[in-house]
Amino acid sequence: MIRAINREGTTGALRAGLLLLVVLGVIGTAGVLAYDRHWHGAWQLVPWATLAGVGLALAALFIRPNRAVVKLVRLLAVLTIIAAILGVWQHFDENYITASLDGRYTERWETMSTGARLWEVSNGSVGHVPIPASGVLVPIGVALGMATIGLGAQSNGSPGKSKIGDMN
Amino acid sequence: MIRLVLGAISLATLMAILAACSDDSTAIYTTPAQVGPAPTAESNPSSSATQSSTPELADTGASGVKLSANSASRSELAAAFEAAGISNASKWAREVEEYRPYAEDDINYSKLRGELAKYNPAPGVVDSIIALLELP
Numbered sequence: 372m373i374r375a376i377n378r379e380g381t382t383g384a385l386r387a388g389l390l391l392l393v394v395l396g397v398i399g400t401a402g403v404l405a406y407d408r409h410w411h412g413a414w415q416l417v418p419w420a421t422l423a424g425v426g427l428a429l430a431a432l433f434i435r436p437n438r439a440v441v442k443l444v445r446l447l448a449v450l451t452i453i454a455a456i457l458g459v460w461q462h463f464d465e466n467y468i469t470a471s472l473d474g475r476y477t478e479r480w481e482t483m484s485t486g487a488r489l490w491e492v493s494n495g496s497v498g499h500v501p502i503p504a505s506g507v508l509v510p511i512g513v514a515l516g517m518a519t520i521g522l523g524a525q526s527n528g529s530p531g532k533s534k535i536g537d538m539n
Numbered sequence: 540m541i542r543l544v545l546g547a548i549s550l551a552t553l554m555a556i557l558a559a560c561s562d563d564s565t566a567i568y569t570t571p572a573q574v575g576p577a578p579t580a581e582s583n584p585s586s587s588a589t590q591s592s593t594p595e596l597a598d599t600g601a602s603g604v605k606l607s608a609n610s611a612s613r614s615e616l617a618a619a620f621e622a623a624g625i626s627n628a629s630k631w632a633r634e635v636e637e638y639r640p641y642a643e644d645d646i647n648y649s650k651l652r653g654e655l656a657k658y659n660p661a662p663g664v665v666d667s668i669i670a671l672l673e674l675p
Contacts (some may be wrong), residue, residue: 472631
């Protein structure tokens with residue numbers, strides 16, 4: 372894989388940069404999750420599983436970047452983005468459910484309209500869970516997916532297409 | 540690739556809707572969980588007050604018996620909180636259960652206090668909850 376990156380010139384540099392972003396994203400996100408002790412319950416383990424999947428994808432890509440692996444990596448990239456979306460939803464849901472625990476809302480939450488509740492949760496007025504935090508997984512998934520562009524393609528004579536055999 | 544992403548987003552939306560529909564806690568959306576009067580304890584929940592600072596609500600428990608913070612079931616906790624007049628009893632029970640386990644030597648329940656304080660509860664609520672708990 373590293374030799375292939377070297378042979379690809381500018382494309383290889385961009386691919387290496389994307390993979391570096393993925394690695395840094397995984398390390399940074401894992402650090403934040405650990406700092407926040409993000410392991411209370413099954414839902415909170417989803418980002419850990421996602422990061423583990425991305426880590427495995429990276430390893431597989433470096434060790435054996437054949438067509439099957441590239442497909443698997445792309446699938447994992449998509450799953451990472453799905454996990455990010457589910458995380459944003461889950462964070463929103465958590466803040467909505469627990470909003471009435473906030474002393475400022477305990478008495479009036481049930482009397483508020485649905486729209487007003489959604490607005491209060493959406494703008495961060497109530498709830499301690501950072502709603503968009505899971506979005507950090509989106510660029511990780513996108514970078515991972517984009518790093519596979521041109522990999523695993525069949526040789527068709529097109530310029531810029533890397534052959535599977537060139538990868539290792 | 541674009542089709543894959545669009546498909547993934549559609550699938551995620553569908554899963555989120557299904558998750559919301561199947562989540563037990565969503566019943567809270569439409570069912571008022573206000574139970575009894577609001578707590579009257581005067582202490583600040585973010586302070587390091589001990590159990591002895593909130594004896595009033597603890598004494599209003601149905602049985603007067605404290606529940607284990609580590610092993611009591613959610614329904615037991617909710618029943619005790621409700622009997623003590625704590626609003627949103629079932630939600631607080633869920634939170635107590637979520638952040639287990641609590642160290643036996645944490646006699647001031649600093650971990651639990653810290654977790655519950657994140658919700659910005661009304662003054663006295665956290666003390667009222669902790670007054671009903673014991674360790675282990």
